[in-house]
Structures are given as C-alpha cells and as structure tokens.
Amino acid sequence: VTQSAAAPPPATQPAPAQAAPPAKARRGFWPAPTGKPVGAGVENTPALLNRLQIIGVTTVLLFGLASALVQFLSYQSDGRAADDTEQLVRVQEIQSTLLRADAIATNLALLGGSGDPQQIADRDADYDTAIADVFTLIAQAAEAQPADEEALSALNVAVSEYATAIAEARSNLRQNFPVGKEYLSGGSSALRSDALPILENLVTANSERAEDSMNGQHPFWLLLLGALAFGVLIWVSLVLARRFRRYVNTGVAVAAVLVLVTTLVAAIAAWRGDSQNDGLLDNELRSAVDQAEARTAGNDAKAYESLRLVKRGSGTTYEPLWQESADVVVDNADPSILREWEAYVAKHKQIVRNDDQDFRQPALRVATADDGTGSNKPFSDFDTAAQDLVDENARTTTDQLRAGRAVALVGSILTLLIGLLAAVAVVRGIGARRREYS
Amino acid sequence: MSVAMRLAAVALAAAFLAGCGYEDTPLPEEPEASAATSAPDCETPDESGTDPVASYDPGDGVPTGPKLDEIRSRGRLIVGVSADTYLMASENPELGNRIEGFDIEFAREIGSAIFGAGFNAGRNLELRVITASQRIPLLSAGELDLVIRNFTINSQRWGCIAFSAEYYHSGQKVLVGSSLADGDEENGEYRDPSDLAGLRVCAPTGSTSLVNIRDAEQDAKIEPAANHTGCLVKFQRGEVDAITGDDTVLAGLAAQDPYAVVPEQEPLSDEPYGIGVNQEDIDLVRFVNYVLEEMRDEKWEAAYERWLRPVLDPEGDDNVSQPTPTYGR
Numbered sequence: 172v173t174q175s176a177a178a179p180p181p182a183t184q185p186a187p188a189q190a191a192p193p194a195k196a197r198r199g200f201w202p203a204p205t206g207k208p209v210g211a212g213v214e215n216t217p218a219l220l221n222r223l224q225i226i227g228v229t230t231v232l233l234f235g236l237a238s239a240l241v242q243f244l245s246y247q248s249d250g251r252a253a254d255d256t257e258q259l260v261r262v263q264e265i266q267s268t269l270l271r272a273d274a275i276a277t278n279l280a281l282l283g284g285s286g287d288p289q290q291i292a293d294r295d296a297d298y299d300t301a302i303a304d305v306f307t308l309i310a311q312a313a314e315a316q317p318a319d320e321e322a323l324s325a326l327n328v329a330v331s332e333y334a335t336a337i338a339e340a341r342s343n344l345r346q347n348f349p350v351g352k353e354y355l356s357g358g359s360s361a362l363r364s365d366a367l368p369i370l371e372n373l374v375t376a377n378s379e380r381a382e383d384s385m386n387g388q389h390p391f392w393l394l395l396l397g398a399l400a401f402g403v404l405i406w407v408s409l410v411l412a413r414r415f416r417r418y419v420n421t422g423v424a425v426a427a428v429l430v431l432v433t434t435l436v437a438a439i440a441a442w443r444g445d446s447q448n449d450g451l452l453d454n455e456l457r458s459a460v461d462q463a464e465a466r467t468a469g470n471d472a473k474a475y476e477s478l479r480l481v482k483r484g485s486g487t488t489y490e491p492l493w494q495e496s497a498d499v500v501v502d503n504a505d506p507s508i509l510r511e512w513e514a515y516v517a518k519h520k521q522i523v524r525n526d527d528q529d530f531r532q533p534a535l536r537v538a539t540a541d542d543g544t545g546s547n548k549p550f551s552d553f554d555t556a557a558q559d560l561v562d563e564n565a566r567t568t569t570d571q572l573r574a575g576r577a578v579a580l581v582g583s584i585l586t587l588l589i590g591l592l593a594a595v596a597v598v599r600g601i602g603a604r605r606r607e608y609s
Numbered sequence: 610m611s612v613a614m615r616l617a618a619v620a621l622a623a624a625f626l627a628g629c630g631y632e633d634t635p636l637p638e639e640p641e642a643s644a645a646t647s648a649p650d651c652e653t654p655d656e657s658g659t660d661p662v663a664s665y666d667p668g669d670g671v672p673t674g675p676k677l678d679e680i681r682s683r684g685r686l687i688v689g690v691s692a693d694t695y696l697m698a699s700e701n702p703e704l705g706n707r708i709e710g711f712d713i714e715f716a717r718e719i720g721s722a723i724f725g726a727g728f729n730a731g732r733n734l735e736l737r738v739i740t741a742s743q744r745i746p747l748l749s750a751g752e753l754d755l756v757i758r759n760f761t762i763n764s765q766r767w768g769c770i771a772f773s774a775e776y777y778h779s780g781q782k783v784l785v786g787s788s789l790a791d792g793d794e795e796n797g798e799y800r801d802p803s804d805l806a807g808l809r810v811c812a813p814t815g816s817t818s819l820v821n822i823r824d825a826e827q828d829a830k831i832e833p834a835a836n837h838t839g840c841l842v843k844f845q846r847g848e849v850d851a852i853t854g855d856d857t858v859l860a861g862l863a864a865q866d867p868y869a870v871v872p873e874q875e876p877l878s879d880e881p882y883g884i885g886v887n888q889e890d891i892d893l894v895r896f897v898n899y900v901l902e903e904m905r906d907e908k909w910e911a912a913y914e915r916w917l918r919p920v921l922d923p924e925g926d927d928n929v930s931q932p933t934p935t936y937g938r
Contacts, residue, residue, distance in 0.1 A: 283702035316631070317631075318631035318632060318633045318634055319633075319634045320633075321633055321634070321636065322633075322634040322635070322636055325636055339842075339845075343865070344702075346865075347701065347702050347703060348695070348865040349693045349694075349695050349699050349700075349838060349861075349865070350695075350838050350841050350842065350845075350862075350865050350866075352693060352838075353693075353836075353838035353839055353841070353842050354842055357839065357842060368637035369636065369637060371637075372634055372635055372636070372637060373634050376632075376634040376635070377634075380631060482692075482693070483692040483693075483700060483706075483708075483738040484692055484737065484738025484739055484740070485738075485740075529735060529736070529737060529738070531705075531706050532705055532706070535706065
C-alpha cells in the first residue's frame with residue numbers, strides 16, 4: 172500500500188482515453204526485451220504497476236492465509252478426531268463396564284448369602300470396582316465433551332438407580348428373601364431399558380463426530396487455492412512482460428514458484444494425512460469399536476446366563492436373549508479373542524444342559540466356580556482380552572492422529588510465512604520495474 | 610489490503626467456529642407405556658353347570674390306572690410349581706436351593722403315595738419351575754403330570770383341564786404398612802377396601818385382583834406392577850401404600866418385610882385352590898383326591914402351621930382347616 176502511494180506520478184501522464192487506441196493497435200504484439208516499458212509515456216504505467224502489485228500481493232497473502240487456514244483446520248480437525256475417538260472409546264467403556272457390573276451382580280446373586288465368604292468378598296469387590304469405574308468414566312466423559320453433558324447426567328441418574336436396586340437385591344438375598352431376585356432382575360431390566368439407550372445415543376453421536384473429524388484433510392482445496400494463486404501470478408507476469416519487454420519478472424516468478432512448491436507439499440501432506448485417517452478409521456478405530464461392542468455383548472450374555480439361574484425355570488425367557496448377544500460377539504470379535512469366547516460358550520452349554528433338566532446344583536456350580544471348571548474364568552479371559560484389544564487399537568488411533576496433526580500445524584505456519592515471503596518477492600519484483608520506469 | 614484483512618477476519622471466525630459447535634447428544638425418547646391385558650387362559654369354558662369345586666370321587670386309593678402306571682414306569686412324578694412365591698413354593702439357598710413351601714408339601718405327599726416306601730424326593734419327584742401362564746398349556750401338552758401353583762378352580766379352566774378337590778381356600782386380601790394396623794385410630798387403620806380411598810394400591814398388571822379392588826373402592830389409586838414381588842419392591846420404596854392379592858401370596862410378601870402386615874379382614878373374593886391335572890388323566894385326579902383325604906387333619910394342619918399360619922393367623926383364632934371336598938363329576 173505504501174509503495175503505491177509513494178510512487179511518483181509521471182510528469183506527462185496521458186488521459187486513459189488517449190492510451191486506448193495505441194494499445195489496441197499493438198494487440199498480439201510481443202515486445203522485444205529492451206527493459207523499457209512499451210508505450211511509455213502513453214499509458215499509465217505506475218498506476219498499472221500499483222494495480223499489479225496490489226493484485227499480486229493480495230493474491231499471495233490470501234493464498235498464504237487461506238492455505239494456512241485449511242491446514243490449521245486440518246490440524247484442529249485431527250486434534251478433535253483424537254479427542255472424539257477418546258470420548259467414543261470412553262463411552263463404550265462405560266457401556267461394557269456397566270454390563271460387566273451387571274454380569275458380576277447377577278452372578279453374585281447365585282452365591283446367595285451362604286456361599287464361600289472369600290468368593291463373595293472378591294466378587295463384591297469386583298462389582299464395587301466396576302461401578303466406581305463407571306461413575307469415574309461418566310465424570311471424565313462429561314468434562315471431555317460438553318455436548319454429551321445432558322445425556323451423561325441422565326445416565327448418571329440411571330446408573331445410580333441401578334446401583335441402588337442392586338444394593339437392595341444384595342441385602343434381601345443375603346436374608347434369602349425372594350424379593351431380592353425381583354430387585355436384581357428389575358435393576359437389570361431397567362439398566363437395559365433406561366441406561367443402555369442413552370449409551371447407544373452417546374456411542375452413535377461420538378462415532379459420527381470422530382468420523383467427521385477424521386475427514387478434516389482437504390488436499391483438493393489446497394490444490395485449488397494454489398492453482399488460483401499461481402494462475403493470478405502468471406497473469407501478472409504476462410502483463411508485466413508485455414509492458415516491459417522482459418520475459419520474466421524475478422520477484423513474481425519467485426512468488427509463483429513458492430506458491431507452487433508450497434501447494435504441492437501441502438497437498439501431498441494433506442493427502443497422506445487423509446489416507447492415514449482413512450486407514451485408522453477402517454482398521455484401528457473400527458477394531459476398537461468392534462471389540463468394545465463384542466465385550467459389551469459378551470457381558471450382556473453373561474448376565475443373561477446368571478439371570479436364567481437366578482429366576483429358576485426362566486431358561487426359555489433368557490436363553491434367546493443370551494443367543495442374541497452371543498451372535499453380536501461372534502459378528503464383531505476379533506479372531507484372536509474368539510478362542511476365549513468359544514471356551515466360555517462350551518461352559519455355558521454345560522450350564523444350559525443341566526438347567527434344562529433342572530439339575531440345579533450342577534448348573535449353579537458351573538455358573539459360579541471361579542476355577543477352570545466354571546464359566547467365570549473363560550469369560551473373564553475373554554473380557555480382559557477384548558478390553559486389551561480395545562485399549563491397544565484406541566491408543567494407536569489417538570497417537571497417530573496426534574502425531575500426524577503436528578505436520579499440519581507446522582505446514583500451516585510455514586505457509587503463512589511463505590505467503591508473506593511471496594508478497595515481499597512480488598513487491599520487490601514490481602519495485603524493480605517501477606525503478607526501471609522512473 | 611483492507612479487503613484482505615476483512616477476508617482474514619472472516620476466515621479466523623470460521624476457524625474459531627469450526628473448533629466448537631457440536632450438537633448435543635440426544636436423549637432417548639420415553640417409550641410409551643403399554644397397557645397389558647390378561648387373556649383368559651382357557652378359551653373353552655366348562656358350561657355344564659357343574660359346581661366348579663366339584664371333582665372326581667377319590668376311589669379306594671389303589672394307585673393304578675393308565676397315567677399312574679405311566680408315572681411309575683417313568684420313575685418320576687413331574688409337577689409344575691413356582692419357585693418365587695415365598696411360603697408357598699420358593700428356593701431355599703441354605704438347603705442347596707431346594708424348593709419348599711406349602712404347595713410343595715402336597716407334591717411330596719402325592720409322590721410318596723404313588724411310589725410307596727421307596728419314595729425318594731430327589732429321584733422320584735421332579736419339580737419343574739413354571740410361570741403362571743404356562744400352567745394350562747404345559748398340562749394340556751402332557752409335559753407335566755400335575756400343577757400345584759396357586760391355581761384357582763373355576764369353570765373357565767375346567768374346560769381345558771381337570772382339578773383335584775379344593776386343598777386350600779384362599780381369598781383376595783389387602784396388605785398394608787404396619788402403621789395402618791397398629792391399633793392407632795388417629796393414624797388410620799385398615800378394615801375394609803373403603804379405607805383405601807386416596808391410597809396407592811398395587812396389584813399385578815391385568816390381574817383379576819386389580820379389577821376387584823378397583824370395583825371395591827373407586828377412589829383407590831391403582832399402581833400396577835409386573836407381579837406381586839414387583840409390588841413389594843414398590844411398597845418398600847414407598848411408591849405404594851398397599852398391595853392386594855391372594856392371602857397366600859400376601860403372606861409370603863409380609864414374611865419378607867417386618868413393616869408389612871395382612872390385617873384381619875373379610876376377603877374380597879373366594880379363591881379355591883386345586884391341583885391341576887390333564888383332562889384325560891382322571892385316574893390321577895382320583896388318586897390325588899384320595900391323597901388329599903389322607904392328609905386331612907394331621908398333615909394338612911402341619912403344613913398350614915409351618916408355612917402360612919404365622920403370617921395369616923398369628924393369633925391362631927381363625928379356625929382355618931382343610932376345605933371339605935365336593936365330588937360328583
């Protein structure tokens with residue numbers, strides 16, 4: 172701006188109306204590289220130079236700003252994707268831990284008040300830990316994503332009611348009162364009708380957020396911006412070349428090269444980032460989500476297994492529900508943890524065989540034994556293996572998203588600086604012509 | 610440059626907006642409450658006009674006949690029972706989850722009579738836990754020999770199955786909190802259904818108990834639950850003030866809660882309990898009636914004394930006894 176204002180007006184500036192006819196007469200004429208402006212003294216060359224400088228500088232600054240912005244948005248987007256992925260994994264962990272708590276509580280009910288005190292104490296501690304984990308995760312999730320706050324508040328209420336029902340169930344079952352079973356089955360049922368739909372909404376919302384955020388790389392826009400800026404600079408060069416009989420204006424050419432190289436580097440980086448995100452979405456994140464779903468469904472099935480024994484004679488009610496959840500496990504579980512699941516299923520079938528014939532004690536023994544003869548150990552192995560896979564894949568996803576986003580931030584800052592550098596180059600290039608003219 | 614600065618400002622604002630602005634996670638919609646209705650469990654009622662409590666003559670008690678022979682050759686008597694009706698039939702975790710209660714005493718007596726001195730409950734008596742809605746279908750399908758599970762005899766059911774003679778005369782009563790049965794008039798006392806005006810009363814969804822109490826006191830606020838134990842949960846949480854149902858069921862509920870009582874009252878309905886048998890197995894019905902006659906006085910009294918009297922008649926002044934049988938089918 173200062174340059175255009177400071178440029179001295181030519182002594183004999185012709186009226187624009189007078190400049191038009193000679194320009195028309197030279198249309199299609201390529202001037203010889205004399206270093207002198209063609210038609211000097213006839214056209215308003217300083218004004219033209221001012222205009223070209225404004226156009227050139229604005230173009231490269233806008234390019235720098237817009238391209239940096241696109242890369243900054245990608246940086247932000249990858250950061251959000253990492254946060255959204257963590258939140259998705261967190262709400263899925265709430266879901267599976269809550270059902271883990273239910274699987275433990277229903278299994279604990281089978282021990283009644285007269286089981287092995289050490290076994291009861293251990294299972295009590297497992298249940299308490301699971302419920303405490305759920306409340307901790309809810310608090311962390313509410314802090315991490317304000318958009319989830321309302322849903323998490325409702326979930327908090329539902330989990331509190333569930334925990335109260337289980338406490339009432341445990342107290343009554345210790346006295347061998349059948350009402351304890353009603354508290355237990357009522358609590359389990361309310362958990363599925365009140366808390367799980369909220370969690371399903373949370374999982375859906377956070378899956379969509381994570382996927383949207385992972386699609387935040389825009390190589391096409393970077394290319395388009397670069398192409399536009401490059402095109403404008405070429406046009407400026409052509410106009411200058413026509414006027415000053417020089418093929419190349421060094422400053423504008425440097426700016427054009429800077430724009431071209433920056434665009435190519437940024438677009439390639441964005442394309443690689445985009446591919447990496449697609450890969451994470453299709454592999455690690457997909458796996459984390461699927462294994463969490465398998466773990467949730469597995470615990471759901473384990474709770475149904477216990478409930479069929481808690482409510483004696485209810486096999487026809489609970490077995491179809493067990494099967495439904497087991498199908499979800501088989502559909503989602505990684506082959507590496509299916510072996511643990513199948514070991515559990517073998518024990519479950521043993522329970523069903525006994526229970527269907529009303530062999531109560533053998534069925535209860537298999538359902539409650541914590542050693543290899545019961546269903547608890549293989550199930551616990553499956554649960555741990557599934558959670559390990561979730562943790563591993565979720566960590567890889569967030570680590571890679573966070574590592575990749577640094578490239579976008581550095582690119583964004585560099586692009587901004589290169590935009591400024593290109594603007595300086597344009598000013599210097601056009602300044603050279605202005606000096607030649609004066 | 611000013612244009613560039615404006616554009617930059619817009620771009621920065623866009624960048625800021627892009628960093629926030631997630632839509633709130635929606636809450637699930639409240640599911641609409643479905644009004645459960647109870648369908649009759651037998652669609653071909655007995656319209657012969659025979660007194661519903663009338664059963665088949667017990668005969669001489671010789672355990673012979675096609676069904677009895679089948680049971681003996683099988684080596685097991687299969688009886689459909691409840692496992693969660695406290696005092697009538699429920700699991701006792703302290704005894705290896707054995708099912709015990711008033712109803713189970715009859716199952717054991719009948720099994721013992723069929724198999725004689727060698728009767729072993731673990732080997733010769735299979736107690737199959739069923740729901741109330743499974744009683745008639747499983748009997749009709751021949752999967753059960755008997756059903757002893759709070760089974761009220763009526764003409765409707767006689768159309769699908771057969772019943773033994775009445776073995777217990779139950780009736781619909783009301784359970785309340787102990788404050789409504791402590792003799793303190795200022796606090797309100799329960800004497801009859803009119804005392805339920807303005808109070809919240811629980812009965813299982815779609816049950817005849819629910820209809821009866823609504824007819825008896827229209828100002829009572831009806832709060833249905835899935836079953837009677839569900840009503841006790843509501844009662845203990847202070848969501849209802851009273852529960853209505855058969856006195857046997859209420860006895861089981863009161864035994865689980867020191868603040869629940871079934872006060873002295875006239876029953877709202879008569880519920881004659883019988884043992885359900887397949888319509889074809891008349892030899893078995895006769896034999897069951899013979900066993901019931903054999904239980905009269907001593908064994909019946911002992912069962913009542915052990916399971917129901919402590920809650921239903923703690924003062925022992927009701928003179929409850931085994932109902933007098935009616936035969937004539």
